[in-house]
Amino acid sequence: MRLRRCAIVLIEPRERFDFTFESILSGGSGMSATREWVALAAHLPEPVTVSVEEIASLGTFSPTEWTDADASDTDGRIDSLLKKGLLVADDERHIATRASDDRIRDTHWHPYTAVVQAFGRWHGVTSGDQVRSIGIVSVADLVAELGEPPPHFLSRVHADRRIQLEHPEPLPLDELLRSRTTCRNYDTSRTLPRPLLSRILHRVFAAQATQPVIDDVAILKKTSPSAGGLHPTEAYLLIQRVDGLSPGLYHYHAGDHALEPLHLVDSDEAYALAMKFLAHQHWFAAAHAIVMLAPRFRRSFWKYRQHAKVYRAVTLDVGHLSQTLQISATEFGLGAFVTAAINEGDIEQALGLDPMQESPLAVCGFGWRAETCERMEFDPLHAVWPKA
Numbered sequence: 001m002r003l004r005r006c007a008i009v010l011i012e013p014r015e016r017f018d019f020t021f022e023s024i025l026s027g028g029s030g031m032s033a034t035r036e037w038v039a040l041a042a043h044l045p046e047p048v049t050v051s052v053e054e055i056a057s058l059g060t061f062s063p064t065e066w067t068d069a070d071a072s073d074t075d076g077r078i079d080s081l082l083k084k085g086l087l088v089a090d091d092e093r094h095i096a097t098r099a100s101d102d103r104i105r106d107t108h109w110h111p112y113t114a115v116v117q118a119f120g121r122w123h124g125v126t127s128g129d130q131v132r133s134i135g136i137v138s139v140a141d142l143v144a145e146l147g148e149p150p151p152h153f154l155s156r157v158h159a160d161r162r163i164q165l166e167h168p169e170p171l172p173l174d175e176l177l178r179s180r181t182t183c184r185n186y187d188t189s190r191t192l193p194r195p196l197l198s199r200i201l202h203r204v205f206a207a208q209a210t211q212p213v214i215d216d217v218a219i220l221k222k223t224s225p226s227a228g229g230l231h232p233t234e235a236y237l238l239i240q241r242v243d244g245l246s247p248g249l250y251h252y253h254a255g256d257h258a259l260e261p262l263h264l265v266d267s268d269e270a271y272a273l274a275m276k277f278l279a280h281q282h283w284f285a286a287a288h289a290i291v292m293l294a295p296r297f298r299r300s301f302w303k304y305r306q307h308a309k310v311y312r313a314v315t316l317d318v319g320h321l322s323q324t325l326q327i328s329a330t331e332f333g334l335g336a337f338v339t340a341a342i343n344e345g346d347i348e349q350a351l352g353l354d355p356m357q358e359s360p361l362a363v364c365g366f367g368w369r370a371e372t373c374e375r376m377e378f379d380p381l382h383a384v385w386p387k388a
Helices: 021-025 052-058 077-084 092-107 111-119 127-133 139-146 172-178 194-205 267-277 297-301 310-331 344-351
Strands: 002-005 009-019 031-041 048-050 087-089 209-214 217-221 233-239 248-253 258-264 289-295 335-339 362-367
Touching: 009 111, 031 052, 031 111, 048 052, 048 077, 052 077, 077 087, 087 092, 092 297, 111 310, 172 310, 194 233, 194 310, 233 267, 233 310, 248 344, 267 289, 267 344, 289 297, 289 310, 289 344, 297 310, 310 335, 310 362
Parallel strands: none
Antiparallel strands: 002 087, 009 031, 031 048, 209 217, 233 248, 233 289, 248 258, 289 362, 335 362
């Protein structure tokens, strides 16, 4: 059997606090601190606790070169590191761990961003319920709980040194941008026309043109920019109320401008999925069409291998698409939203995604705005409320 270190692992010192009666009896606060070392390995589903001795042993192995296993592992460190998945072996007993580690290697992750992706995702979080349970429903509640935020405007010089610029006359695009507001109130009594859904999807996600380069490789043109022209982000839809489409999960094929049904459900199940995906943000969950923006990391990492900036570029890709979607929805008289407070793990499970290969970074949605504002919306320009 030969061994090597896993492709990506970061070691973090942690301090955990637990309540103990022993602490109270000895005159303490009741909280006992435990300090430990934790290994964050991108190919593993959870962090693992390691000893200082195991860290030292792990550091003697190369992440790229195979080493024959030492038969004199009398202290059991190598066996422990194998069981924890931090050492990778080339034998059949450890094939699952090796396969998971190989997928990380083949995708060309940078170590820091791989750990962010692996351990920054949510599963089963109900942040919407938590916000309500602690009584924060307005900006005033936030200020009362957290204190005043940093100032709205940053000044780097004294006011008399500023060079005042001319105020332009608004153009149609200016008016459209000013009328965009995040929608938290959706009309569940209406359905969205399928042609309107089609128009928005085509504008935001469809390949507008392809230019062959060599063999099966082509340059894509889309309406939003993308690092390297790679356009890695896939659009998955949770349809709730669209004419001619059953509720459920779909994948949008950007080349054919077509929907691929993945899992059809009834309307109640669709709403339950929306609540789960959106971490119980009920003010978004009623949107007629919900779009999960999930980059295929390997597509970007194919060009930018182990690059420290590419994860940021992929995040920007999702941001560009979400803005194009919101402006398009606004133009057609619809409400829209975007949020990063999502249960990525639940979405990945429902769509059958490997989180280190393809994973949602944000969720958007759009649909008809309700006639009344039951939930607070930020609308300083009064572009929507009171509704005309």
